[in-house]
Structures are given as structure tokens and as C-alpha cells.
Amino acid sequence: MDARDFALQSVMPTVMVPRFSELEELSVPGNRILVASNGVWLEVCRAWMYARIKVSDALRVPLPYGETSEVLRFGFGKLPRAMVAQFIEQARVRSPNECAAWIVWNQRTNLWKLMMLEETSVGHGHVTSILPTLESGEHMVIDLHSHGTTKSFFSRTDNKDDKGDVKLAGVIGNLDQPEVTVSFRLCANGIFLPLPF
Numbered sequence: 001m002d003a004r005d006f007a008l009q010s011v012m013p014t015v016m017v018p019r020f021s022e023l024e025e026l027s028v029p030g031n032r033i034l035v036a037s038n039g040v041w042l043e044v045c046r047a048w049m050y051a052r053i054k055v056s057d058a059l060r061v062p063l064p065y066g067e068t069s070e071v072l073r074f075g076f077g078k079l080p081r082a083m084v085a086q087f088i089e090q091a092r093v094r095s096p097n098e099c100a101a102w103i104v105w106n107q108r109t110n111l112w113k114l115m116m117l118e119e120t121s122v123g124h125g126h127v128t129s130i131l132p133t134l135e136s137g138e139h140m141v142i143d144l145h146s147h148g149t150t151k152s153f154f155s156r157t158d159n160k161d162d163k164g165d166v167k168l169a170g171v172i173g174n175l176d177q178p179e180v181t182v183s184f185r186l187c188a189n190g191i192f193l194p195l196p197f
Contacts, residue, residue: 091146147173
């Protein structure tokens with residue numbers, strides 16, 4: 001096999017789900033494709049999350065593999081809703097312009113911090129920011145941005161920006177109203193899974 005193919009397949013290996021034994025979950029940060037009798041699945045492991053997400057239905061030919069199921073598990077307990085509330089207050093001040101922030105989890109201390117991102121360009125319909133460098137053991141878990149006075153939704157630009165990431169993404173809109181609109185999703189290598197907040 002060509003060395004380039006070997007390198008690519010080592011980054012995203014394909015595993016056949018066993019029929020007669022348990023599937024050993026990916027236990028180190030990485031990604032795998034799982035081929036099962038009930039579909040093709042993306043398996044993602046990070047220090048802060050483990051997920052198995054169905055990406056296509058079962059193949060039309062019978063496969064001698066076992067089944068698997070959807071899993072989404074966080075390694076940190078509860079999401080830091082108070083930090084999202086802090087971001088909403090910051091976004092209200094900056095509205096109608098957009099703004100952006102990261103919510104970062106420290107794996108060693110199990111503590112969270114809100115990092116407002118330094119803007120290079122900002123307006124009513126866009127924000128471009130400098131992405132900070134994180135310390136060892138820190139993980140960007142939630143990527144937030146605001147939509148000023150318009151409703152929350154994920155734009156084509158958001159879809160393009162989030163395509164290769166593994167993170168939770170959130171958009172906060174209608175910041176001129178008493179009740180803001182909120183959209184959240186899990187981004188996992190091009191798969192977007194809507195999440196309640």
C-alpha cells in the first residue's frame with residue numbers, strides 16, 4: 001500500500017463491528033469509521049467526549065457484523081450553562097454587532113473558563129476572530145457566536161467553518177429581546193447533530 005494511503009487510513013481507520021463480542025470503544029483521542037449490520041457509524045473520542053453517530057443506513061448486502069447504537073457521553077459532567085449566560089450578557093452589550101467566544105475545559109483541574117475572542121473584523125452580519133492558543137490540558141469545548149438582533153441559526157459560513165472540527169457550537173440571537181434565541185449542535189468531522197440547550 002502507498003505510504004500516503006497508510007497515513008490517511010491510520011488517521012481514520014475502519015473497524016468491522018464484531019457480532020459475537022463487545023465492540024471495544026476507542027479509548028484515545030481519534031476517529032474511526034464503524035461498519036455494522038445496522039449502518040455505517042462515525043466514532044469520535046476526545047478527552048472531553050465520546051460519540052458514536054450513524055452516518056448512513058445499512059448496506060443492501062447482508063454483512064457478517066454486529067450492530068451498534070448511538071452514544072454521546074461527556075467526560076466533564078454538566079455543561080457550564082452559567083458561562084453561556086455570561087456570554088449572552090457580553091453579546092447584548094456588543095449587539096447589534098456580532099461577537100464570539102470559546103468555553104474552555106481544563107482536563108487537569110476540571111474547571112471552565114469563558115474566553116471572549118479578539119476580533120479582527122466585526123459587523124451586524126459577521127465576526128472574524130483571532131483563535132487563541134490553549135495551555136496544556138485545556139480543550140475548547142464550546143464555540144459560541146452571536147447574531148445580534150437576528151434569530152439564531154447556523155449559516156453556510158458556519159457549516160464551512162465547523163466542517164472539520166469536533167466541538168459543541170452555539171449561536172445566540174435576538175439579543176434585543178427579553179428572550180434570546182439559541183441554537184446548539186455537536187460538530188463531529190462534518191456531521192452536525194442538533195442539541196437541546
